[in-house]
Amino acid sequence: MGRTVAAILIVLGLAACEPRGEIVVVPEAARANAVESVYVGTTRAADPQTGDAFSKDRSQVTRYARLDVAIPPDRKPGEIRWTPPRRKPDPRTDFLTTHEELYSDAPTFRADLARALAKERRNTREAVIFVHGFNTTFAEGAYRLAQLGHDLGLHGALVHYSWPSLGHPLGYAYDRDSALFARDGLESLLDEVVAAGAERMVIVAHSMGSALTMETLRQLAISRNAAVQRRIAAVVLISPDIDVDVFRAEAMRIGTLPKPFLIFTSKKDRALALSARLSGQRDRLGNVTDVTEIADLNVTLLDTTAFSTGTGHFNAGNSPALLAILGRIADVDAALAASQVGRPGLLPGAVLTVQSATQIVLSPVAAISGITP
Template sequence: MILRALALVACLAIAACAPRGTVVVMPEAASVGEVERVFIGSTRRNDGAGENYSRNRGYQTRFARFDVSIPPDRELGSLPWPPRNGAPDPRKHMLTTGSAGYDDDAAFRAALRSEMASQRKGAREAVIFVHGFNNTFAEGLYRFAQLHHDMALPGVPVHYSWPSRGTPLGYAYDRDSALFARDGLEHLIRQVAAAGADRIFLVAHSMGSGLTMEALRQLAIRGDQPTLRRIGGVILISPDIDVDVFRAQARMVGKLPQPFVVFTSARDRALALSARLAGESARLGNVRDVAVLAGLEVTLLEVGAFSQGDGHFTAGTSPTLIRLLNRISDMDNALGGDARSRVGLLPGAVLTVQGATQIILSPVVALGEGLAQ
């Protein structure tokens, strides 16, 4: 077992030698692709012109906006980086068309308020994405632009970029950085609420899920119920969280925002390695038995049947699964209601244990409904 874990670590180290994604600016791409305007809150330190958002930690939350072009010639769920050598093609590659920085909280709130002004008053929404382990600034930004576009997520996109080291061998550094970044995420959530968002959706991946739960826990400890009431739903994708820790976090938060959805996969190799290194049978993102979450109002979506590769971000990379989720006309009803309301909206086996619901999605059903076309 130890040798197998070491072999996986070695494979990750080899993968680290591959070129990493970077922000490439091409303003003319705005006339070719569909532009996602992503607002940024970051605790990555500015280490100079070439490292404006570095892997190092900064105590101040900095704010910006990046406009990302989604190319038309792209498979659903893919993230096509421009080549390191050669000219980028706006029809094939994700590119940045423009950006802006904000000097302080007030300037950021004003820009975000202006962006949300097109939404109906009383129904203004924003979605905050928190990236996971081993992400550069560019990778988190472009992945969220792709996810927001492909999954048609609601509201204005806001990305929280915390100081991941951006290497597979930096797990301990990233775990500590996620704890370091709790205050920054809490501050960002408050700024989004102060900008006029009536509902804020939180979407987090991997290690970012633990960071997100810690921020919710801090809001509860501070008694900030007005901000917590603005949280209109939470989605944790492949959360790298100890199950007992998650239960303790949820207990402190109290009534969890609804819908509260956890994407799980029994085929998630990254979480299998994380569990082995922690001496556990599973992490939250690859639990097999919904009973371990009995008493919590959460919905587990088991998507392992759709997984490819390491299976650690299936919800955002599987074209078939994305099409399936996009066909759900009423996500709040499907994921926030009782088990009976989910039947027919989310095809698959459904099991409910004391409030916690597990839905095992099947690609066979999806293909039968024409979702892979």
């Protein structure tokens, strides 16, 4: 118990060191900065007492919005800086919103998203759906997707599903229940994205958002929602906070998993180590570095332990080298299909295939990734 308490104190200490993300609207930040538009579906309710349009409270109705986010030039890839309280926003260093659009209904959201998708050529109209994780505010999730979209040079539409996280390091039980509550909202958002004309969807989920994603994929399979299922071109789970046996049962019920199906893991993920300890387990899925535990599933396990810094809970989004790898999902999929993962220059690491699963132990080799990790 002593070690558990110590781990909790570490997490609390790390959370207290940084200001929490909030929406700060500065229209003039668009003048010199790159701007990423993030389309949002959310089951966060408004809080009339605080005036927060997207609070920690739960809403049975999925609401829709768009944030135009200015990306500051003075930062490293993977880095997000917030405006601290009582300090004037600085567009050179801070992530800021240049425009916030709150849609009156789903058809209005769908029409605006359709216009964005129509800017791409047919057969290239893609949407990246990001599902945030535990202890995340509305702003933090949306800005994280804007950062990923900018750093990875993603084309198509950036779509964020913001489920009602408490946004507090001691809110684990609340967030776990909220993730279950939010399944229908995620399915509704996917329906809207398909109706808007997305020909392909890539779902990227982090931490507890991975559990929500897997439950929703299972729900789609049970309801036989083929219109959405056939548009899901890839799934990426980053540091998934899921029981390994539950994940296997969900995957079996889903049936044929989207391909590629990538799972970023790390043995040095301290947040998941704490989650495992609190649940009386050895590992969560995001801690697994032994591919034999999920060898019966057609997935690719990317071991990022060598890149871990801090809590090690978002290596794929924070590390410039891993961002470069994440940006080459299509290349990884093609190589796996052609059994070329050992080809020099494709992936910096050792490759092991056991039954249906493939494990790649990534190593920070600057010559291969092209940038310093």
